[in-house]
Amino acid sequence: MPKLTIDGIQVEVAEGATVLDAARQAGVRIPTLCHLENIQAIGACRVCLVEIESHRDLAAACVMPIADGMQVHTHSPRVRAARRTVVELLLSEHDGDCPTCSRNEDCELQAVARELGIRENRYPGEKSRRREDASTPALVRNTAKCILCRRCVTVCGDVQGVTALFPQYRGFKTAIGPAFDQDLATVACVQCGQCAAVCPVGAITERDQTDEVWAALSDPHKCVVVQTAPAIRAALGECFGYPPGTLVKGKMVSALRRLGFHSVFDTNFAADLTIMEEGTELLHRLRKALADGKDAHLPMFTSCSPGWIRYAEYFHPELLPNLSTCKSPQQMMGAVLKTYYAGKLGRKPAEMFVVAVMPCTAKKAEARRPEMNASGFSDVDVVLTTRELARMIRQAGIDFKALGEGQMDSPLGESTGAADIFANTGGVMEAALRTACELITGRELPFPNLHVRPLAGLAGVKEASIPITETVPAWSFLKGATLHVAVAHGLGNARQLIERIRSGAAHYHFVEIMTCPGGCIGGGGQPRLTSDAVRQARLAAIYQEDEHRALRKSHENPAIQQLYADFLGHPLSHKAHELLHTKYTPRPRVS
Amino acid sequence: MVTDKPAQAGHCPETASREELFRRLDELIAGYQGQAGGLIPVLQIAQGLFGHLPADVVQRISAGLGKPYSEVAGVITFYSFFATRPRGRHVVRVCLGTACYVRGGQQVLAALKKELGVDVGETTPDHLFTLEVARCFGACGLAPAISIDDEVYQRVKPSKVRELLVRYREPVRAAAAQGVKS
Numbered sequence: 163m164p165k166l167t168i169d170g171i172q173v174e175v176a177e178g179a180t181v182l183d184a185a186r187q188a189g190v191r192i193p194t195l196c197h198l199e200n201i202q203a204i205g206a207c208r209v210c211l212v213e214i215e216s217h218r219d220l221a222a223a224c225v226m227p228i229a230d231g232m233q234v235h236t237h238s239p240r241v242r243a244a245r246r247t248v249v250e251l252l253l254s255e256h257d258g259d260c261p262t263c264s265r266n267e268d269c270e271l272q273a274v275a276r277e278l279g280i281r282e283n284r285y286p287g288e289k290s291r292r293r294e295d296a297s298t299p300a301l302v303r304n305t306a307k308c309i310l311c312r313r314c315v316t317v318c319g320d321v322q323g324v325t326a327l328f329p330q331y332r333g334f335k336t337a338i339g340p341a342f343d344q345d346l347a348t349v350a351c352v353q354c355g356q357c358a359a360v361c362p363v364g365a366i367t368e369r370d371q372t373d374e375v376w377a378a379l380s381d382p383h384k385c386v387v388v389q390t391a392p393a394i395r396a397a398l399g400e401c402f403g404y405p406p407g408t409l410v411k412g413k414m415v416s417a418l419r420r421l422g423f424h425s426v427f428d429t430n431f432a433a434d435l436t437i438m439e440e441g442t443e444l445l446h447r448l449r450k451a452l453a454d455g456k457d458a459h460l461p462m463f464t465s466c467s468p469g470w471i472r473y474a475e476y477f478h479p480e481l482l483p484n485l486s487t488c489k490s491p492q493q494m495m496g497a498v499l500k501t502y503y504a505g506k507l508g509r510k511p512a513e514m515f516v517v518a519v520m521p522c523t524a525k526k527a528e529a530r531r532p533e534m535n536a537s538g539f540s541d542v543d544v545v546l547t548t549r550e551l552a553r554m555i556r557q558a559g560i561d562f563k564a565l566g567e568g569q570m571d572s573p574l575g576e577s578t579g580a581a582d583i584f585a586n587t588g589g590v591m592e593a594a595l596r597t598a599c600e601l602i603t604g605r606e607l608p609f610p611n612l613h614v615r616p617l618a619g620l621a622g623v624k625e626a627s628i629p630i631t632e633t634v635p636a637w638s639f640l641k642g643a644t645l646h647v648a649v650a651h652g653l654g655n656a657r658q659l660i661e662r663i664r665s666g667a668a669h670y671h672f673v674e675i676m677t678c679p680g681g682c683i684g685g686g687g688q689p690r691l692t693s694d695a696v697r698q699a700r701l702a703a704i705y706q707e708d709e710h711r712a713l714r715k716s717h718e719n720p721a722i723q724q725l726y727a728d729f730l731g732h733p734l735s736h737k738a739h740e741l742l743h744t745k746y747t748p749r750p751r752v753s
Numbered sequence: 754m755v756t757d758k759p760a761q762a763g764h765c766p767e768t769a770s771r772e773e774l775f776r777r778l779d780e781l782i783a784g785y786q787g788q789a790g791g792l793i794p795v796l797q798i799a800q801g802l803f804g805h806l807p808a809d810v811v812q813r814i815s816a817g818l819g820k821p822y823s824e825v826a827g828v829i830t831f832y833s834f835f836a837t838r839p840r841g842r843h844v845v846r847v848c849l850g851t852a853c854y855v856r857g858g859q860q861v862l863a864a865l866k867k868e869l870g871v872d873v874g875e876t877t878p879d880h881l882f883t884l885e886v887a888r889c890f891g892a893c894g895l896a897p898a899i900s901i902d903d904e905v906y907q908r909v910k911p912s913k914v915r916e917l918l919v920r921y922r923e924p925v926r927a928a929a930a931q932g933v934k935s
Binding site for chain 1: 808811812821822823824825826827829830831837
């Protein structure tokens with residue numbers, strides 16, 4: 163392996179590595195702005211410049227391949243002067259008013275400027291053109307803050323395969339945006355927010371709705387209830403200095419109570435409910451296809467991830483009959499809160515105000531879908547991302563680390579381990595199999611510790627086959643069959659999987675798609691910056707949460723059994739259809 | 754911009770019907786499908802057909818070549834050659850590449866602005882001329898250069914721009930006069 167020295171430290175690195183890789187291995191930090199591990203190395207921002215002995219010019223460490231015997235200096239006077247000039251020039255164009263920016267203290271440009279000790283603006287001049295775009299429910303753009311790092315372009319195009327964003331115009335007028343720098347609402351954007359999750363500055367952010375929640379909380383006529391998605395508990399701590407993968411469910415509940423919510427419920431409850439509805443729907447489709455020989459639109463696709471729903475509506479309308487008709491857990495929860503729970507409280511749906519805390523920006527758009535109003539009012543009133551909740555906790559002056567361990571309210575705070583793993587890629591599938599296989603065979607899912615290992619982890623497309631050797635009498639037509647399932651996360655991977663299914667190269671009965679890499683734990687509303695190491699830590703935390711539960715299968719949740727007994731009847735009942743199921747609409751890619 | 758196919762300049766839309774133009778556009782796209790580097794020639798020829806690149810044409814090209822709409826728009830907005838709005842019968846481009854710039858391109862541009870009464874990117878009220886700027890026609894040795902449609906004029910003097918425009922104005926006047934007579 164080639165040997166080189168970085169600031170006098172000898173390192174041996176693999177062939178094909180870059181100077182940046184080598185420096186990280188040597189424990190030397192080189193600042194970067196455009197680099198994204200495993201995703202983008204284009205040397206665009208020039209912040210990672212280093213000096214290499216016997217090279218005439220400074221080199222961008224993120225794209226400079228190492229060579230044996232190389233001697234690299236990462237903070238020589240020449241390097242520091244060049245880096246400082248680069249950042250000063252970026253600041254010269256950057257129209258950012260730091261104190262009023264949502265990224266204040268969470269901004270990579272600000273951090274680099276601080277690190278380089280920049281104390282004056284030597285290049286006052288023209289600022290980038292300001293074009294504010296608040297046309298979508300979830301995302302807000304401001305081109306004046308953009309530093310043209312192209313992270314969002316790469317993530318939207320290469321990772322998600324959506325390519326709603328691309329550089330428009332040229333030179334000083336270059337703007338990253340939709341075609342012809344039109345409003346984002348006019349093009350096929352799925353609102354996943356992966357752009358906002360990688361933006362180093364405040365050029366693309368989630369739509370901040372914290373003020374709407376503060377207003378509701380101080381309205382004496384409203385009963386303000388909150389639900390939190392499974393992925394929040396494994397990530398919220400990062401906003402308060404905990405390492406990635408720290409579970410903070412108890413502190414999160416305590417914080418929500420301190421903020422003044424009437425009751426604190428768990429979207430996990432609705433995840434268990436989703437399994438009951440979606441699992442039953444799958445079994446009905448299998449019966450229709452395998453026993454009755456009719457077209458039942460298989461494979462069935464999961465419908466929990468609203469970015470995926472919009473993606474299918476824009477890019478694969480032919481698959482809409484294959485999507486499960488189940489609303490996402492967020493929307494199911496909202497519908498149950500404004501009907502069943504409002505009834506229990508003796509409140510009118512109009513008085514209920516449902517806040518959902520989600521790792522996701524697409525959920526903001528989903529909550530605004532006009533058909534999502536089972537009670538006659540929006541199922542969910544406001545969706546906050548993990549980052550917005552952290553902001554509210556800080557605004558309330560709450561010392562998060564000092565909080566005690568709170569408990570979710572009953573009954574809609576009760577859930578099983580199957581609901582926890584909805585946060586992870588492969589989790590919805592595993593949760594569905596835990597229930598469906600037991601219904602079919604009368605026995606527990608035959609995998610160690612109930613984990614379908616081939617479906618876990620960060621591989622882009624995963625698959626598993628489950629042979630059904632025996633069944634209970636009701637499902638005898640499945641005896642001897644093998645259930646084929648697949649999982650994809652990240653829409654680029656989803657597209658590849660769909661191509662294989664369409665070409666006939668692969669056949670499945672059930673497919674889970676999650677919009678974001680890693681699943682909801684890597685959602686567009688999670689604390690920044692989500693690298694693969696951070697994803698792995700959050701995934702592990704979620705599995706740990708699941709394994710510590712007494713109940714790990716959705717159909718064992720007593721509160722769910724009660725809900726069916728008291729209110730819904732049975733899965734796929736008329737009432738369940740009214741409240742918990744929905745329909746999809748093909749959408750034009752340009753409007 | 755150099756292509757292996759004769760690119761139609763953007764100034765003389767053919768007089769075919771819109772259906773006919775779209776039929777030709779589809780043929781054009783089919784000919785370039787799956788071909789690397791096909792986007793720019795398709796855009797050039799399409800602009801020749803339609804006179805400019807309206808949104809529906811761009812969307813057809815994007816879908817036909819299987820290239821994202823934002824990427825096609827990115828290419829169109831990158832090159833000053835492409836226009837998304839209708840242009841005049843003749844397109845006057847002033848080169849402001851390095852050589853032309855230092856040899857007085859700006860003064861030529863100023864003279865043309867004054868003569869035509871429009872700013873860069875605008876079209877005269879009679880729809881006869883659109884004024885644009887460009888970066889380097891490859892005529893640096895004879896700077897400053899301008900082009901009118903496909904014709905390049907070199908060593909242009911600000912005082913002579915009116916003379917250059919006459920031949921583009923005359924046929925219109927003649928035709929107008931003809932129309933009055935008959």
